[in-house]
Amino acid sequence: MSQSRNRLSTATLVAIAIALGAVVGAAGIYWKASPSGNAPATESLAAAENTACKADPEMLAKLKPLAKGEVAAMGIREKPVVLPELGFVSEQGDAMTLADFAGQAMLVNLWATWCAPCRAEMPALSELQAELGDDGFKVLAINIDTGDVAKPKAFLDEIGVANLGLYRDASMDVFNTLKKEGLAFGLPVTLIVGKDGCMIGAMNGPAEWASKDAKALVGALKGS
Incomplete structure (x- = not known):
């Protein structure tokens, strides 16, 4: 099946989440819809002093109006911030971080794999990468599936997504840290991170x- 046929609209993804959220709820972190269908993350890091991140007012001004339509819930911050260290492994088991x-x-x-909206948006993420x-x-x-690599690997193989690699954190520490x-x-949770590593x-x-x-x-992020 082609990626375009696999992709679903945001409205359909929201419908899936609402329909399945009541029965899935795995690990207590299944996505909970806001009235708009999804939600920007809160600004809890904004008060922290982030001297390592230098805000580019022109770049932020360019990005803010582009967070609209299908990505309207992406909350562009007033100032970029340093993220806590997020550790995960490659498919080969090599330890990695965003650095x-x-x-x-x-x-x-x-x-x-137990998150229906995550599964539904994976082909679109693959197309974006391509x-x-x-x-x-x-x-x-x-x-962030617990257990071994077999289940997420089988899912990606089944839908024909190979260009994203398979990065994993079976401990779920990445999610819990965020x-x-x-x-x-x-x-799902999605962050946009600049070339300097700042969120x-x-x-x-x-x-x-x-x-x-x-x-x-x-496209605007790449040009920053």
């Missing part, structure tokens, strides 16, 4: 990542 992708802007997405991914930008999808910072309250925006809930709105936002 391993220094110099690339990133769309960091936390997902799990079209815009390069040395200056990467879609970094981090799976939760403590007020950046995650369910799945520029965050949202909870699904989006149509292969849409014109998403590609315009990422």
